[in-house]
Amino acid sequence: MRSLLILVTMCGYSYCQFSSTGQKNIVDAHNKLRSSIAKGTYIAKGLKKPAGSNILKIKWDKHVAASAQSYANTCPTGHSKSVDRFGYGENLFWSWAPNFPPKDLNVFGVHASGAWSGEFTKYGWKTNKMDGALFRSGVGHATQMAWANTGGIGCGVKSCGKDKKTVVVVCQYKGPGNYMGQDIYKSGKTCSSCPPKTKCEKSTGICV
Numbered sequence: 001m002r003s004l005l006i007l008v009t010m011c012g013y014s015y016c017q018f019s020s021t022g023q024k025n026i027v028d029a030h031n032k033l034r035s036s037i038a039k040g041t042y043i044a045k046g047l048k049k050p051a052g053s054n055i056l057k058i059k060w061d062k063h064v065a066a067s068a069q070s071y072a073n074t075c076p077t078g079h080s081k082s083v084d085r086f087g088y089g090e091n092l093f094w095s096w097a098p099n100f101p102p103k104d105l106n107v108f109g110v111h112a113s114g115a116w117s118g119e120f121t122k123y124g125w126k127t128n129k130m131d132g133a134l135f136r137s138g139v140g141h142a143t144q145m146a147w148a149n150t151g152g153i154g155c156g157v158k159s160c161g162k163d164k165k166t167v168v169v170v171c172q173y174k175g176p177g178n179y180m181g182q183d184i185y186k187s188g189k190t191c192s193s194c195p196p197k198t199k200c201e202k203s204t205g206i207c208v
Helices: 004-011 020-039 062-072 106-123 132-146
Strands: 089-096 152-160 166-174
Touching (some): 020 106, 020 152, 062 152, 062 166, 089 106, 089 132, 106 132, 106 152
Antiparallel strands (some): 089 166
16 A cells, blocks of 8 residues: 555645645535535436535545545556545546646646536436446436535646646545445435534535
């Protein structure tokens, strides 16, 4: 298993490609989705979802980011092994950059977040309980974004390929989601079931 200390050290230098602005944009995209679900205003392919009572606010985690960047640096073509990412959840995204080097790698974090959340709009969200049918419907990235108990996120980005025009984004999640048989979030009055040691952020409807 890779050393977390080494990963954090790497993240402190040239390996972390998302700037503080890029990090904020990714976190904001996730919390925007989570807030709309918590408030009961989210519509997935014509279906309005019930309000959520226990959805945590996601925060950037530098340790998770170090793990994600380390994996992004390998220019992956598929998911990492759970044991190699310390049990974190994981979303992957690939994009083609017509110009090299890309002027701003931060935009790919926004693109990735939009593509993942857009799965609900494209494929729908028929049930709040994770099962095989829901996962196979094509919303597995979106459900990880929405998973109520996920509280930390960290992402990495890398230009890959012989021409360096393929960009990969890796986001990993502390408090992984997509557990079969579990609810993505608990339906109910907004913030009414915030986890212990958290409280309602009234402006967003999520637990902090």
